[in-house]
Amino acid sequence: xxxxxxxxxxxxxxxxxxxxxxxxxxxxxxxxxxxxxxxxxxxxxxxxxxxxxxxxxxxxxxxxxxxxxxxxxxxxxxxxxxxxxxxxxxxxxxxxxxxxxxxxxxxxxxxxxxxxxxxxxxxxxxxxxxxxxxxxxxxxxxxxxxxxxxxxxxxxxxxxxxxxxxxxxxxxxxxxxxxxxxxxxxxxxxxxxxxxxxxxxxxxxxxxxxxxxxxxxxxxxxxxxxxxxxxxxxxxxxxxxxxxxxxxxxxxxxxxxxxxxxxxxxxxxxxxxxxxxxxxxxxxxxxxxxxxxxxxxxxxxxxxxxxxxxxxxxxxxx
Amino acid sequence: xxxxxxxxxxxxxxxxxxxxxxxxxxxxxxxxxxxxxxxxxxxxxxxxxxxxxxxxxxxxxxxxxxxxxxxxxxxxxxxxxxxxxxxxxxxxxxxxxxxxxxxxxxxxxxxxxxxxx
Numbered sequence: 269x270x271x272x273x274x275x276x277x278x279x280x281x282x283x284x285x286x287x288x289x290x291x292x293x294x295x296x297x298x299x300x301x302x303x304x305x306x307x308x309x310x311x312x313x314x315x316x317x318x319x320x321x322x323x324x325x326x327x328x329x330x331x332x333x334x335x336x337x338x339x340x341x342x343x344x345x346x347x348x349x350x351x352x353x354x355x356x357x358x359x360x361x362x363x364x365x366x367x368x369x370x371x372x373x374x375x376x377x378x379x380x381x382x383x384x385x386x387x388x389x390x391x392x393x394x395x396x397x398x399x400x401x402x403x404x405x406x407x408x409x410x411x412x413x414x415x416x417x418x419x420x421x422x423x424x425x426x427x428x429x430x431x432x433x434x435x436x437x438x439x440x441x442x443x444x445x446x447x448x449x450x451x452x453x454x455x456x457x458x459x460x461x462x463x464x465x466x467x468x469x470x471x472x473x474x475x476x477x478x479x480x481x482x483x484x485x486x487x488x489x490x491x492x493x494x495x496x497x498x499x500x501x502x503x504x505x506x507x508x509x510x511x512x513x514x515x516x517x518x519x520x521x522x523x524x525x526x527x528x529x530x531x532x533x534x535x536x537x538x539x540x541x542x543x544x545x546x547x548x549x550x551x552x553x554x555x556x557x558x559x560x561x562x563x564x565x566x567x568x569x570x571x572x573x574x575x576x577x578x579x580x581x582x583x584x585x586x
Numbered sequence: 587x588x589x590x591x592x593x594x595x596x597x598x599x600x601x602x603x604x605x606x607x608x609x610x611x612x613x614x615x616x617x618x619x620x621x622x623x624x625x626x627x628x629x630x631x632x633x634x635x636x637x638x639x640x641x642x643x644x645x646x647x648x649x650x651x652x653x654x655x656x657x658x659x660x661x662x663x664x665x666x667x668x669x670x671x672x673x674x675x676x677x678x679x680x681x682x683x684x685x686x687x688x689x690x691x692x693x694x695x696x697x698x699x700x701x702x703x
Contacts, residue, residue: 355590
């Protein structure tokens with residue numbers, strides 16, 4: 269397919285399909301994340317990227333026969349390798365023998381959170397999750413370093429002018445979309461908060477909530493324009509928030525260190541170990557949510573802002 | 587029954603589709619889409635390993651004996667979000683390459699590089 273727009277739309281549909289597949293495989297938390305990330309944010313970011321890189325592909329290919337041969341050989345070797353694997357759905361598979369029974373049987377006493385995925389994510393493997401949050405933060409900083417532009421062409425007065433003209437044009441284009449979005453955005457934000465704080469009991473948690481929260485802000489930006497969104501959401505503030513999320517997570521770990529326990533051992537946070545676990549999970553999920561939401565918004569703003577700047581440059585030159 | 591392994595075969599097919607796109611296409615955006623397909627096939631690999639026959643979602647409730655394995659779910663949940671962050675970084679690089687070279691086709695970029703030396 270030569271039209272990249274169609275390619276990206278298809279990959280969005282693929283993301284949604286794999287999310288429904290994850291529901292069928294009992295992985296509700298994962299499905300939640302995949303639906304918001306694979307079908308939502310990643311499609312959006314790719315679309316933002318092709319607005320800058322052009323939407324058609326040149327039909328040149330590197331030796332397709334050679335590539336096909338490599339792929340077929342690798343594929344058959346991998347399929348040969350699966351012959352020793354345990355059968356699908358078998359309860360005796362090695363993966364179910366090691367630590368998983370401990371999580372399933374003891375997590376209620378040790379952590380006191382019904383959603384095992386949350387208790388493993390935030391408590392048993394809290395250190396891993398910390399590393400992942402730092403990776404997301406670093407990726408956000410990377411995008412910022414690559415795409416960020418110094419904005420000075422118009423200043424605040426120019427921005428207000430632009431917003432005025434946008435508001436006037438609002439009566440002509442996307443009227444229904446804008447009004448429906450205005451009604452929907454509070455509910456999307458509310459739903460994100462629900463997902464954030466209900467993650468202990470049902471599917472959800474900081475990662476999903478952060479992405480949904482960012483989606484609401486991105487929806488607003490797309491319909492009301494970058495300059496309106498820039499006035500509502502301060503760029504440097506959101507960058508600060510991305511760092512605060514990581515800091516909240518890290519300082520929970522440091523507090524337990526200062527109390528004489530291991531890093532991220534939440535029983536240090538309260539006299540009752542289970543209450544300490546609850547508090548610790550709440551705090552670090554909050555940190556995760558803040559970082560994920562701000563990094564997603566930063567990434568989108570930088571893609572969209574770059575596009576605006578390119579247009580400005582072209583207008584100035586012509 | 588050897589057919590009990592079909593989940594791995596689906597994963598291998600998806601993975602090879604993604605791999606083919608990455609090596610056979612010169613367009614950088616398509617390469618990133620190919621990487622995403624490759625990545626999702628690994629997610630499906632982990633999640634299908636976690637499935638236990640007759641199990642339910644790993645949220646503790648009264649009267650349920652068999653749960654699916656929560657550990658792969660945790661690994662993949664974080665992997666998805668890290669995946670989107672790195673994809674965004676890749677797209678950002680693509681945008682900068684477009685600005686620097688005026689093209690996102692691998693061969694044209696190569697030609698321009700060769701002219702420079």
